[in-house]
């Protein structure tokens with residue numbers, strides 16, 4: 138595997154992790170967590186063994202979208218991830234905190250160490266795809282987190298507005314600096330389909346996503362509409378029940394990595 142310079146840490150006891158996929162965004166609120174969860178669900182539906190590492194330490198949302206309420210338990214081998222209904226193994230700081238709404242006010246290096254421990258001290262077992270919900274943005278914290286994990290490929294999540302601006306360029310350039318291949322771009326909130334007449338409305342205008350992606354030499358591997366039922370399912374912890382095949386092409390691209 139292609140690893141960031143000098144990454145030598147092994148994953149937790151008896152764990153073999155084939156591919157680590159980081160999901161990034163140029164800023165918060167564009168649906169990075171939703172895409173991370175949906176990618177995990179899509180791969181799990183393909184019968185892969187799947188883990189989710191919630192590296193968005195200050196804004197963890199994986200336990201919520203998967204509806205996990207129990208805490209992670211320790212064992213003699215390390216921390217045990219919590220399994221979702223469909224068998225996805227999840228680790229998040231919110232599965233360790235006594236009080237889920239306690240703010241995490243750690244600085245970059247502490248966050249980096251926590252993420253590293255999620256790699257070294259968690260009993261992941263055999264995992265084909267470990268999806269990592271990265272901290273948003275391109276600042277110190279995401280950079281530190283990147284250096285704490287052997288990421289094999291990156292999926293960039295962007296809304297149409299961002300694609301026309303510089304924010305995605307920053308995320309793309311960060312990946313290039315770290316020498317990690319980018320699997321492609323998932324455009325989220327691309328359009329809204331009227332439930333009555335079926336018409337697709339591009340609420341944020343035309344993103345020219347293909348042209349913009351091509352500028353960076355990237356493929357668009359998925360497009361997700363604004364979908365109120367999807368938001369509802371995530372809020373209710375039922376992301377595993379979503380219907381729709383928005384991320385099949387993205388899953389193909391990840392399999393081909």
Ligand code: ADP
Pocket residue numbers: 162164165166167168169170171172198273325326361362363364365367368369371372
């Ligand atoms: P991020 O991880 O980038 O901060 P989230 O994945 O947490 O963003 O999404 C932010 C909010 O927007 C969440 O409440 C989520 O349910 C909602 N959301 C994201 N994408 C969609 C979508 N395609 N349709 C409807 N709601 C969405």
